[in-house]
Amino acid sequence: MDKMTKPQIEITDPLSFLKEFTAARIAIGSTGSSIPTKQLLEFKLAHAHARDAVYSVMDTEVLEDALAQFHRPVLQLHSRAENRAQYLQRPDLGRKPNEESLNRLADQITGDDIVIIIADGLSAIALNENVLTLLQLLIPKLLDANLKLGPLCLVQQGRVAIGDDIAHELHAKLSLVLIGERPGLSAADSIGAYLTYQPKPGLKDNSRNCISNIRPGGLDLSLAADKIFYLVQEAFRMKLSGIGLKDNEGLLERE
Structure with missing residues (x-):
């Protein structure tokens, strides 16, 4: 008589109630000495999405047409990284605009208060899906505060520091880089x-302020626009950014 194979029992993690507070992979349970098949497949799918995001391409033509609603010049720029492979292997090349971009910037010097740089970073998908809505919420706030807005710059194969060079070339007082973050x-x-x-x-990272995880499932786009606007105002008031500029919004003042 053949022995009956004992069925594996899925064990539910006692901390599973915490999943309603985060999208992180916690309390996924176990089946025998492994994780349940469903959670394993979800992990592999998420990993595939992350890889796709890294190699995604910013839809510059669609974005340029959409940005026309803000009645500002739109500059198509490129870093010194010629392609995605070089961008991933040589981060330094993604921090500098190429020669053609520098020539294009030289024709646009206006000395504005703010220049907005939209860079693909490590997830062009983030820009394709979310940046227009964010700008629709943010730009009216900047204009209502009588801040002079420079050209809107679309940068391919760009990293955060490329904003320093672009804004410096345009003689802008402040740079705002909106970039696709490393996918998790x-x-x-x-x-x-x-x-x-x-x-x-x-400039080093300590010269900048960062607001992260801006997306519908993370920091709400409306709240992000409010936070960016607050920090921009504080930067102009205090004439600094980085570690010297703190997010004190909503804190009680000491008597």
């Missing part, structure tokens, strides 16, 4: 916003 296994569509007061080539 719970989100591949996040935008990071980096602002720098008095931008110039060679």
Whole structure:
């Protein structure tokens, strides 16, 4: 008589109630000595989405047409990284505009208060899906505050620091870089916003302020626009950015 194979029992993690508060992979349970098949397949799918995001392409033509609603010049720029493979292998090349872009910037010097740089970063999907809505919420706030807005720059194969060079070339007082963030296994569509007061080539990360995880399933786009606007106002008031500029919005003042 053949022995009956004992069925494997799926064990539910006692911390599973925490899943309603986060999209992170926690409390996924177990089956025998492994994780349940459903959770394993979800992990592999998320990993595939993350890889797709890294190699996604910013839809510059569609974005340029959509940005026309803001009645500002739109500049198509490119870093010194010629392609995606070089961009991933040589981060330094993604931090500098190429010669053609520098020539294009030289024709647009206006000395504005703010220049907005939209860079593909490590997830062009994030820009394709979310950046227009974010700008529709943010730009009216900037204009209502009488801040002079420069050209809108679309940068391919760009990293955060490229905003320093672009804004410096345009003689802008502040750079705002909206960039696709490194995708994780719970989100591949996040935008990071980096602002720098008095931008110039060679600045370090401590000269910038960052607002991260801007996406419908993370930091709400409306809340992100409010936060960016607050930090921009504080940067102009205090004439600085980076570690010297704190997010004190909503904190009680000491008597």
